[in-house]
Amino acid sequence: MDMKLNPKLFDEDIEQMPIRHGYGEGILIAGKRDKRVVALCADLTDSTKTNVFANVYPDRFIEMGIGEQSMASVASGLAAMGKIPFLASYAMFSPGRNWEQIRTTICYNNANVKIGGAHAGISVGPDGGTHQAIEDIALMRIIPRMNVIVPCDAIEARKATIAAAEIIGPVYIRLAREATPVITTEETPFAIGEARVVFRPDGDADIGIIAIGSLVYDAIMAAKRVEADGIKARVLNLSTIKPIDTDAIIELARDTKRIITVEEHQIKGGMGSAVAEVLSEYCPVKIKYIGIRDAFGQSGTPEELLSHYGLDRESIVEAVRSLIAT
Amino acid sequence: MPHLDDKKVAYLEHKANEIRQSIIEMLLAAGSGHTAGPLGMADVFAAFYFHILNHRPSEPFWEGRDRLILSNGHICPVLYAAMAHAGYFPVKELKTLRKFGSRLQGHPHREFLPGIETSSGPLGSGLSQAIGMALADRMDHGTASNKFFYCFMGDGELDCGQVWEAFMLAGKERLHNLIAVIDRNNIQIDGFTEDIMPLEPLKEKFESFNWHVIEINGHSFEEINDAVEQAKSVFSLPSVIIAHTIPGKGVLFAERRFEWHGAPPGQGPEDVVPKKDQGKEALAELRSLGGKISGEHE
Numbered sequence: 213m214d215m216k217l218n219p220k221l222f223d224e225d226i227e228q229m230p231i232r233h234g235y236g237e238g239i240l241i242a243g244k245r246d247k248r249v250v251a252l253c254a255d256l257t258d259s260t261k262t263n264v265f266a267n268v269y270p271d272r273f274i275e276m277g278i279g280e281q282s283m284a285s286v287a288s289g290l291a292a293m294g295k296i297p298f299l300a301s302y303a304m305f306s307p308g309r310n311w312e313q314i315r316t317t318i319c320y321n322n323a324n325v326k327i328g329g330a331h332a333g334i335s336v337g338p339d340g341g342t343h344q345a346i347e348d349i350a351l352m353r354i355i356p357r358m359n360v361i362v363p364c365d366a367i368e369a370r371k372a373t374i375a376a377a378e379i380i381g382p383v384y385i386r387l388a389r390e391a392t393p394v395i396t397t398e399e400t401p402f403a404i405g406e407a408r409v410v411f412r413p414d415g416d417a418d419i420g421i422i423a424i425g426s427l428v429y430d431a432i433m434a435a436k437r438v439e440a441d442g443i444k445a446r447v448l449n450l451s452t453i454k455p456i457d458t459d460a461i462i463e464l465a466r467d468t469k470r471i472i473t474v475e476e477h478q479i480k481g482g483m484g485s486a487v488a489e490v491l492s493e494y495c496p497v498k499i500k501y502i503g504i505r506d507a508f509g510q511s512g513t514p515e516e517l518l519s520h521y522g523l524d525r526e527s528i529v530e531a532v533r534s535l536i537a538t
Numbered sequence: 539m540p541h542l543d544d545k546k547v548a549y550l551e552h553k554a555n556e557i558r559q560s561i562i563e564m565l566l567a568a569g570s571g572h573t574a575g576p577l578g579m580a581d582v583f584a585a586f587y588f589h590i591l592n593h594r595p596s597e598p599f600w601e602g603r604d605r606l607i608l609s610n611g612h613i614c615p616v617l618y619a620a621m622a623h624a625g626y627f628p629v630k631e632l633k634t635l636r637k638f639g640s641r642l643q644g645h646p647h648r649e650f651l652p653g654i655e656t657s658s659g660p661l662g663s664g665l666s667q668a669i670g671m672a673l674a675d676r677m678d679h680g681t682a683s684n685k686f687f688y689c690f691m692g693d694g695e696l697d698c699g700q701v702w703e704a705f706m707l708a709g710k711e712r713l714h715n716l717i718a719v720i721d722r723n724n725i726q727i728d729g730f731t732e733d734i735m736p737l738e739p740l741k742e743k744f745e746s747f748n749w750h751v752i753e754i755n756g757h758s759f760e761e762i763n764d765a766v767e768q769a770k771s772v773f774s775l776p777s778v779i780i781a782h783t784i785p786g787k788g789v790l791f792a793e794r795r796f797e798w799h800g801a802p803p804g805q806g807p808e809d810v811v812p813k814k815d816q817g818k819e820a821l822a823e824l825r826s827l828g829g830k831i832s833g834e835h836e
Contacts, residue, residue, distance in 0.1 A: 250674075250677070271677065272677065274673065276703075276707065277703075277706070277707070279700075279703035279704075279706070279707065281662075281663075281666075281699070281700040281703060282666040282669075282700050282703035282704045282707060283666075284666075285663045285664075285666030285667045285670065285700070285704075286666045286667070286669050286670040286673070286704075286707070287670060288656070288666075288667050288670060289607075289656075289666065289667035289668060289669060289670020289671040289672075289673070289674070290670040290671070290673060290674045291670070292655065292656065292667065292670065292671055292674075293670070293671050293674035293675060293678075294674070295670075295674050295677075297670075312660055313663055313666075313700070316657060316658075316659070316660050316663065317656070317657075317663050317666075317667055320647070320657050321648050321649075321656060321657045322648075322649060
């Protein structure tokens with residue numbers, strides 16, 4: 213089956229682009245299509261790529277200063293008047309600092325507000341633990357009505373952003389800082405709520421890997437690597453964590469009986485927990501979680517940090533081998 | 539918004555008294571809820587719902603309406619009572635306050651009751667939402683729009699940091715279509731505002747945030763009306779009306795007492811009136827006044 217992924221997926225010189233760039237392109241396209249789209253930012257317009265929109269539509273952009281709490285509620289007010297606001301900051305501050313405003317003034321109110329959380333995950337790197345949001349998926353998926361999307365690359369981020377503008381209701385889009393491989397293409401199908409298989413070995417798979425964000429690429433590379441050991445791993449990109457694609461997760465678990473989840477987030481409350489909530493109820497299988505184990509991040513290069521916290525390709529390969537061995 | 543003549547003032551006094559009676563009846567039926575703030579703001583709500591607001595109670599989603607955003611959601615008994623008496627829903631529904639299945643949630647929920655502009659309760663978020671609405675209207679209709687966005691706030695919630703983020707933003711944006719009304723009743727749950735977290739000098743604070751500031755007696759219909767007219771005429775700045783009110787106004791044994799902030803009649807301090815008589819006594823007092831509650835500063 214043609215998954216319409218980047219033909220250079222397994223090449224050394226695969227294109228690299230920060231996932232957050234897709235958000236900037238997405239709000240601009242959504243804004244061109246629908247004049248109700250407006251953008252807000254809390255003094256991070258370049259980092260969050262909100263400037264891509266603000267430069268073209270200055271009259272539909274609100275510079276909040278460093279006021280994330282107010283930003284969430286201002287967006288709610290804009291939505292109450294029919295606007296489609298996209299607000300952005302670092303995920304550590306939004307939703308990190310303004311959770312209650314998001315819960316009450318956006319979700320409880322059922323306000324049609326979209327939130328871009330930039331610089332999420334420990335791959336933020338040198339800025340250190342204060343700036344590495346590794347709790348944001350848990351914070352967002354726990355709130356009723358909130359949709360949670362974690363795009364795997366810049367192209368998917370653009371599609372997710374445009375799609376977010378087209379559905380009614382609050383959406384959180386998690387974005388990463390570093391340039392990471394662009395694994396999808398314009399033709400790769402995307403729909404909110406639909407997980408996609410991104411690596412399918414020939415024949416029946418022995419194990420399923422469910423990944424999100426830039427680690428989808430590493431999960432694919434790990435699956436490719438273990439093929440040499442005779443292990444067939446199927447990789448699912450679970451880019452929408454809520455509403456979760458229950459059918460795709462159950463199908464993968466039924467076919468493989470072994471699941472590994474991979475995310476740049478605390479294991480507690482993150483995507484792996486969401487997968488476990490589905491599987492423990494409908495299709496209990498062995499699960500191994502790759503994520504942050506109840507710790508804070510620290511300074512370092514993204515590669516050093518992913519390795520230190522056991523989120524890199526090697527760690528995925530190890531996890532696959534050890535789960536296959538049980 | 540025509541000028542207030544004596545006849546209209548008498549009418550508003552009568553409406554405010556009806557609202558106060560309803561507040562006591564609702565709280566008695568609910569067995570919980572806030573007394574001081576709702577009674578203190580009854581005159582302001584009467585002025586708005588029966589004179590100032592451009593609204594259609596039978597058509598709560600009418601696009602052209604002014605927006606009244608209640609930030610301190612805990613005083614919702616006065617909002618519900620004013621709305622019911624204005625015709626948004628039957629007065630008898632007021633007694634469902636805080637009960638299971640009621641449209642009158644303990645703190646207002648936008649989706650439960652048409653005419654509620656936003657859900658509130660957690661303090662400090664209303665002004666930001668009113669700013670968002672006012673900005674949206676200015677984006678769509680420019681400064682020529684005759685729609686106004688009123689945010690009613692408590693003084694206690696001025697402790698919240700978000701409020702000052704919002705005051706700064708509205709000042710920066712010069713939102714002339716935004717009018718904040720502060721219930722300056724000097725009390726919050728733990729005591730008097732100036733003991734808990736001093737707010738004064740409040741007027742100067744707002745002025746330094748680039749707001750036009752008007753201070754009034756919040757029990758004088760003329761002053762309430764004049765302040766709103768003045769605020770509407772200031773075209774380059776947002777306006778804030780500091781309405782000095784007496785918490786518990788109209789029920790003597792509850793006036794000025796912070797202990798009545800979060801207690802309903804029947805559960806308040808009983809040094810003056812025993813708990814079992816508080817509801818009866820409050821209603822008797824309000825009924826005997828027949829609408830005549832004079833302002834403290836008159």
